[in-house]
Amino acid sequence: MTNDSDSSSLIRLNIGGKKFCTTIDTLTQREPDSMLAAMFSGRHTLCQDPEKGYVFLDRDGKHFRHILNWLRDGVVPTLKDSKYTEVLREAEYYQLLDLSFVDFSYACLRNVFFSRANLHCAKFKDVDAEGAIFLNATLRECEFTGANLRGALLAGANLQSANLQDACLINSSFCQADLRSAHLQNADLTDANLEGAILEGANLKGAKLSNTNLKDANLQRAYLRQVNLRDTHLEGAKLFGANLNGAMR
Numbered sequence: 001m002t003n004d005s006d007s008s009s010l011i012r013l014n015i016g017g018k019k020f021c022t023t024i025d026t027l028t029q030r031e032p033d034s035m036l037a038a039m040f041s042g043r044h045t046l047c048q049d050p051e052k053g054y055v056f057l058d059r060d061g062k063h064f065r066h067i068l069n070w071l072r073d074g075v076v077p078t079l080k081d082s083k084y085t086e087v088l089r090e091a092e093y094y095q096l097l098d099l100s101f102v103d104f105s106y107a108c109l110r111n112v113f114f115s116r117a118n119l120h121c122a123k124f125k126d127v128d129a130e131g132a133i134f135l136n137a138t139l140r141e142c143e144f145t146g147a148n149l150r151g152a153l154l155a156g157a158n159l160q161s162a163n164l165q166d167a168c169l170i171n172s173s174f175c176q177a178d179l180r181s182a183h184l185q186n187a188d189l190t191d192a193n194l195e196g197a198i199l200e201g202a203n204l205k206g207a208k209l210s211n212t213n214l215k216d217a218n219l220q221r222a223y224l225r226q227v228n229l230r231d232t233h234l235e236g237a238k239l240f241g242a243n244l245n246g247a248m249r
Contacts, residue, residue: 011040014054018061022068030071035095063087067094076102085112105143 013020028037047056097117105125115135126146136156144164155175163183174194186206193213203223209232216236229249
């Protein structure tokens with residue numbers, strides 16, 4: 001069945017005892033680099049029920065309908081707070097990492113794992129993402145206005161032109177993150193770690209930088225007007241061309 005040249009042929013799935021029916025197109029087209037796409041590419045031998053033809057996957061099937069609906073139409077379901085973590089854990093297992101343009105606004109995403117995910121232009125307005133993990137994620141042009149990212153891990157993330165105005169970034173980690181041209185006006189970066197981060201051309205007007213680690217950060221041409229830098233760690237930081245008018249040092 002899985003070697004049928006007709007890519008729209010039906011596929012029957014048994015996910016941990018729950019039965020689903022879909023097509024090869026659904027499993028392979030939206031995310032061609034995913035584990036599911038690889039499984040049903042025809043290159044692999046699958047564990048298949050010889051009588052009814054169900055392909056068995058040893059995973060909890062509780063959230064697989066959300067996985068299928070994402071592959072069908074690219075819509076992230078509205079879920080209760082704790083369920084996002086469970087669904088995203090399944091998405092990670094199936095290597096469904098393209099979440100670009102998804103709207104998570106106002107959701108509770110505490111401690112959710114987004115590492116290495118493609119979240120280009122995703123919306124996180126006013127989310128509660130305290131402790132969330134975005135290590136090496138693609139977050140270019142994302143909307144984080146008013147978001148709670150206290151204690152979040154964003155080391156190595158690409159946040160070029162991201163909007164983090166008024167966000168709570170207390171005790172968050174942006175080590176080696178790319179924040180070029182990011183909008184950080186009035187963001188609270190108290191105790192945050194931005195060591196080695198690239199903030200070239202970023203707007204930090206009015207940002208709170210108390211005990212913020214900006215060692216070896218690139219702040220060239222950054223906008224730092226009305227910022228109190230007296231308790232900020234700037235050893236080795238590059239400040240060439242930065243606008244420091246009205247900044248307290």
